[in-house]
Amino acid sequence: MTLRKRLLGWLADAALILYFVFALFPIAWMLILSLKPANQLFSTYFSFSPTLDGYRTVLGDSEGIPFVRFFVNSLVVSLGAVLLSLVVGLPAAYASARWRFKGSENLMFTLLSFRFAPELTVIIPLFVLYEKLGLFDTYVGMIWVLQLVTLPLIVWIMRSYFADLTPELEQAALLDGYSRKQAFFKVALPLVKPGIAAVSLLAFIFAWNNFVFPLILTSNEAQTVTVGALSFLGGDRPKYNLTAAAALVSVVPPLLLALLIQRYLVRGLSFGAVKS
Amino acid sequence: MIGLRGVRKTYGKVTALDDLELDVREGEFFCLLGPSGAGKTTTLKTVAGLELPDSGTVEIDGKDMRGVEPYDRGVAMCFESYALYPHRSVYDNLASPLRSPRYRVPPERARERIGEVAELLGISGLLDRPISQLSNGQRQRTALGRVLVRPARAFLLDEPLSHLDAKLRQQMRAELKAIGAVRRTTTLYVTHDSVEALALGDRIGVIRDGRIVQTGTREEIWYQPYDTEVARAFGRPRINLLPGTVTGGGFRSVDGKVELPLPAGAALPAQTNPPAQPSPPARVKEGTDVLVGIRPRDLALRGPGHELTGTVYVSEVLGRSVEVTVRLGEQHVSLVAPRADAAGLRPDDPVRVTVRPESLLLFEADRPQCPGRRITP
Numbered sequence: 001m002t003l004r005k006r007l008l009g010w011l012a013d014a015a016l017i018l019y020f021v022f023a024l025f026p027i028a029w030m031l032i033l034s035l036k037p038a039n040q041l042f043s044t045y046f047s048f049s050p051t052l053d054g055y056r057t058v059l060g061d062s063e064g065i066p067f068v069r070f071f072v073n074s075l076v077v078s079l080g081a082v083l084l085s086l087v088v089g090l091p092a093a094y095a096s097a098r099w100r101f102k103g104s105e106n107l108m109f110t111l112l113s114f115r116f117a118p119e120l121t122v123i124i125p126l127f128v129l130y131e132k133l134g135l136f137d138t139y140v141g142m143i144w145v146l147q148l149v150t151l152p153l154i155v156w157i158m159r160s161y162f163a164d165l166t167p168e169l170e171q172a173a174l175l176d177g178y179s180r181k182q183a184f185f186k187v188a189l190p191l192v193k194p195g196i197a198a199v200s201l202l203a204f205i206f207a208w209n210n211f212v213f214p215l216i217l218t219s220n221e222a223q224t225v226t227v228g229a230l231s232f233l234g235g236d237r238p239k240y241n242l243t244a245a246a247a248l249v250s251v252v253p254p255l256l257l258a259l260l261i262q263r264y265l266v267r268g269l270s271f272g273a274v275k276s
Numbered sequence: 277m278i279g280l281r282g283v284r285k286t287y288g289k290v291t292a293l294d295d296l297e298l299d300v301r302e303g304e305f306f307c308l309l310g311p312s313g314a315g316k317t318t319t320l321k322t323v324a325g326l327e328l329p330d331s332g333t334v335e336i337d338g339k340d341m342r343g344v345e346p347y348d349r350g351v352a353m354c355f356e357s358y359a360l361y362p363h364r365s366v367y368d369n370l371a372s373p374l375r376s377p378r379y380r381v382p383p384e385r386a387r388e389r390i391g392e393v394a395e396l397l398g399i400s401g402l403l404d405r406p407i408s409q410l411s412n413g414q415r416q417r418t419a420l421g422r423v424l425v426r427p428a429r430a431f432l433l434d435e436p437l438s439h440l441d442a443k444l445r446q447q448m449r450a451e452l453k454a455i456g457a458v459r460r461t462t463t464l465y466v467t468h469d470s471v472e473a474l475a476l477g478d479r480i481g482v483i484r485d486g487r488i489v490q491t492g493t494r495e496e497i498w499y500q501p502y503d504t505e506v507a508r509a510f511g512r513p514r515i516n517l518l519p520g521t522v523t524g525g526g527f528r529s530v531d532g533k534v535e536l537p538l539p540a541g542a543a544l545p546a547q548t549n550p551p552a553q554p555s556p557p558a559r560v561k562e563g564t565d566v567l568v569g570i571r572p573r574d575l576a577l578r579g580p581g582h583e584l585t586g587t588v589y590v591s592e593v594l595g596r597s598v599e600v601t602v603r604l605g606e607q608h609v610s611l612v613a614p615r616a617d618a619a620g621l622r623p624d625d626p627v628r629v630t631v632r633p634e635s636l637l638l639f640e641a642d643r644p645q646c647p648g649r650r651i652t653p
Contacts, residue, residue, distance in 0.1 A: 168359040171326045174346040175353050176422070177376030190363050 034244035041240055054245035063232075063239075067246055070228030075253060076139055077214075077224060078207040081146035082200050085154045088147075090196070093158035094184060098167060108159070111152045119148070119212040127216050137218045145213045150203040157202075161195035162188065197264030205254045225250040277302040277462050278323055278430055283332035285318055285486075292318040294486035295332070300430075305453060305463045307477030309470060309509065315486040316466040317356060320432045323464065325349050336429060347378055352428040356435045356466075358419040360407045366418050367403040370394065373426040386425075393421045396455060412439040417448075424455065430462040437472065449475055470510045474498075482506050504639050505647040507569050513599055516575075516609040517567045519641065527568050527638075533605020536568060537582060537633045567648055569637035572599070575611035577618060581632040588625045591618060602629055 033041075035050040058067050095101075096108055126145065127136075135141030165188060173183035189196075214224040229246035232239045278300040285293040292315045300306040310316050321327040323334055325346035334341045336349060352373070360369050367390060373379045374386040381389070394400040397417040402410065410418065416439045423431055437445045437452075452458060453476055467473055473480050474494045481491040482502070490502035501507035507515045520529040526537040577600070586604040598618035601610045611629065621627065640648035 166357060166359070168355050168357050169361065171321075171324075171346070172353070172355060172359040172361075172422075173372070174326070175324060175351065176373040176426075177347050177378030179347060179377070180345075182377075187361060 030244045030248055033240055034248055036241050054241040058242055058245045065231045067228055070223050070225045073222055074208055074224040077142040078204050080143040081150045081207045082203045084143060085150040089151050089154035093155045094162050097159045097162035111155055114148045115152045123216050130217055137221045139222055142222050146207045149206050149210055153203050154199050157199040158195055161192040165191055194264045197261040201257055208254055279335040281333045283329045285329050292486055298488055300464050303462055305476060305478045307473040307480045308466045308483055309473040309480055310483035314483045316483055317434055320434055320466055324351050324353050324432055350429040351432055352423040352426055353432040354419050354423045354434060354436045358415045360415055360418055362407050366405050369418055370421050370425055379426045389425050393425045397421050424457050428461055433465045435467055501650055503647040503649045504642055511571055513572045513610045516570045518607055519567055522562055522564045522566055529605060531606040565641035567639040567641055570631055572610045572612045574635040576630050577613045579630050581630040584629045588621050588623050588627055591621055602627055
């Protein structure tokens with residue numbers, strides 16, 4: 001019996017290792033690719049003379065592609081989009097969780113429908129509009145259009161967080177002498193902090209990874225890393241090593257952010273607040 | 277002081293409050309008693325302004341509270357779910373009202389006041405703890421504390437003792453009314469425990485299906501219950517209700533084995549129900565189906581009064597007294613007698629039971645969905 005158990009354990013371990021290799025291989029491949037010198041790009045697999053030249057080129061604004069600016073653009077645009085969505089979306093989520101008003105459900109559904117319409121279906125009218133309004137290739141334009149990505153996510157997820165919170169907590173605050181606004185800021189909001197952290201991270205990643213909007217609605221000034229990294233593939237010869245280096249650099253911010261707010265991702269703060 | 281006039285509240289198809297009428301007087305400790313789902317909590321929340329009535333008015337200090345926000349009503353409420361702020365310590369929970377724009381006091385005064393209240397409720401040692409580390413009983417006391425720290429025009433307490441263990445509950449029940457703040461402040465207290473209501477209430481309101489069935493002092497509720505449900509709600513063991521009919525001289529049970537003279541009207545004080553309640557039928561014709569109510573403590577094994585004979589069914593010692601269930605014809609009645617009187621009683625022993633006619637209560641027969649009303653002699 002114990003032998004069988006141990007055998008099963010080993011089997012499980014082996015399966016896990018296999019999966020681990022399978023899952024990490026693309027990342028390892030990218031890493032290898034990014035460390036290859038340009039002349040060995042197409043002639044080697046695992047044995048080559050590693051070099052950081054790829055990273056140097058990508059981060060050093062050479063070859064006429066301002067990758068660092070794209071990187072900064074991505075940061076500004078993604079953070080801006082998430083912040084705006086939080087400012088607009090948190091009150092919206094709270095209101096829709098607490099009160100049913102005329103058309104509230106339709107409004108919520110409309111918001112959600114932004115997520116299931118493919119971006120490509122609206123991109124041409126958007127492009128024309130942006131051209132006319134002078135929003136083409138600007139931060140404001142990008143932050144605005146990314147609301148289609150971040151806002152529904154934040155409103156819908158935060159709505160369920162607020163709905164989980166018993167309204168009696170805010171009612172208690174009202175009777176303690178606080179206004180409705182104070183009850184929201186002092187009681188409801190602190191209790192959904194883990195939710196805000198999780199959903200912000202998710203929204204940030206979605207905004208960061210968005211490809212279609214920056215591809216069509218920016219050209220140079222507000223272009224982001226997703227589109228920018230591909231610039232290295234143009235020209236007479238695709239520079240896979242530079243693309244790989246750029247891609248790996250652009251993974252860093254979401255990864256750092258995830259590590260930073262890890263402790264908020266663990267829920268359970270509001271646990272035990274209310275007799276169930 | 278607190279008045280609800282024709283208050284109606286529905287949630288979808290469910291009627292929570294059905295033209296509810298309620299008056300709580302200045303400085304009074306008023307207990308609202310009813311089973312779960314009767315509308316007790318909705319009543320409190322309507323007074324607090326947390327729920328808005330579909331129709332009817334809520335008055336506090338004679339002023340219509342329509343359009344007055346909860347924080348402007350000056351009432352404090354203790355929630356059955358506690359509704360403590362889970363992200364704050366016990367101290368900060370208690371301090372919450374004292375830091376609010378409406379009831380702000382200087383921090384030193386707040387500290388002093390919180391100290392007093394915590395002492396009173398036996399939670400002084402817990403002030404630094406987060407709420408999540410408290411037991412249910414401790415949470416309940418903290419919730420009560422958050423109500424008591426601040427001045428209020430009225431306290432609204434929703435089952436504030438329900439989660440304490442039996443010993444602590446008894447102790448707190450005794451102490452609650454002695455607390456200065458409670459003595460000075462009009463209190464509307466919601467409970468499903470009739471013992472609590474009898475012990476605490478200056479007056480008691482019995483609520484059922486969103487309506488107040490009866491309001492009165494504990495004596496009125498006890499001696500003149502509005503109907504069989506109210507009679508059954510108070511007193512353990514429960515009131516004995518014998519079905520039968522009215523005869524020329526009194527009452528005869530369905531099986532004909534029990535005959536009782538009907539209570540003489542003079543022995544009972546006059547009816548003092550509020551006029552809003554329909555007054556019970558005044559007289560009964562012969563042959564009417566009725567129920568006769570006898571409190572177990574009004575039956576005795578010896579003593580003056582009308583005599584009935586039966587046999588012992590079962591007896592149970594409750595410390596100094598004994599609960600004896602006696603078979604009278606086809607019905608069982610329970611009585612509570614001093615231990616000495618019941619000594620040596622065995623099942624199937626014949627016994628003589630006495631009852632004084634003036635302690636009898638007469639009710640209409642129960643109908644489905646409609647408990648029999650008491651008939652005024």
